[in-house]
Amino acid sequence: MENGSTKTGSAAWVEKLIHEFWATSPQNTLNNGTGEKAWGQPLVGFARATHPLFKKYCEDLSPFYWSPEQAFQLAFPAEPVPAAELSVICWVLPQTAETCADQSRETNMPAERWARSRDFGEKFNCALRLQLAASLTAAGYPAVAPERLPAFAYQHSGQFGIASNWSERHTAHIAGLGTFGLSDGLITVRGKAVRIGSVVARIDLPATAAAYSGYQDWCLWFAKGTCGMCIKRCPAEAINEAGHDKDKCLAYIREVSAPYAQRTYGTEATPCGLCQVKIPCEKSCPL
DSSP, rough: OOOOGGGGHHHHHHHHHHHHHHHHHTHHHHHHSOOOOOOOOEEEEEEEEOOOOHHHHHHHHHTTEEEEEEHHHHHHOOOOOOOOOOOOEEEEBBBBBHHHHHHHHHSSSHHHHHHIIIIIIHHHHHHHHHHHHHHHHHOOOOOOOOGSSSOOOOOETTEEEEESSSSSSHHHHTTTEEEEOSSSSSSSBBSSSEEEEEEESOOOOOOOOSSSSSSTOOOOOHSSOOOOOOHHHHHTTTTTTTTHHHHHHHIIIIIIHHHHHHHHHHSSSSOHHHHHHGSSTTOOOOO
């Protein structure tokens, strides 16, 4: 029997679903023959679909960015619901200490553990998205993982460059899990060396209280005018004092680091991530 704190439909129950899948799924692996998990313990947050930033993102990236209710309706076209009836569940998967240590020793190409986390670890993240959505739906709370929808795609926006129609990082920011850094990575209390996932569900969950007000509050560069270590860590010179050059970053990943990882490690994803380690915000919020 469930106790009050893990009652079906509660925030604790949802968080337990995520943690149990992280702890028990054989897919949470680097697939390197050691039995190592791909990720450290998840950090979970919640947002109401009525949060004004969801509307702002849709306006900024009109017409292709999805609101939570639009993503939900794509999965349940016969069951349109207002934003007031939807919650957005987000999680952060931190890189392990071993993966970060290996990656911090590299200067131009990703370490093997990092490449494996980007490949096999992200496959686990995709499985977690689908598993959580299925578990919620089976329990009577229809849910969808927007990033797993067939229509999920990247486009080139006029003002912001390449962008997807659902951003895990921006969603996690709304859910109180972190703020953005100079490199555009999300700085969380578990640091910036993370992957992120989310699910939209017809369920009433309390929003996580954010310990910040601005979208760059936890970055030393913007908060105090110091640091800039991610600039030095970027082999593509895609980060500078003005921010992050998405096109230069993407070109390096697709043309240099991903082919290297495939040749060297046999991985199939698109790793780089050197700007996420050997920096003050690697493992925690630096402020």
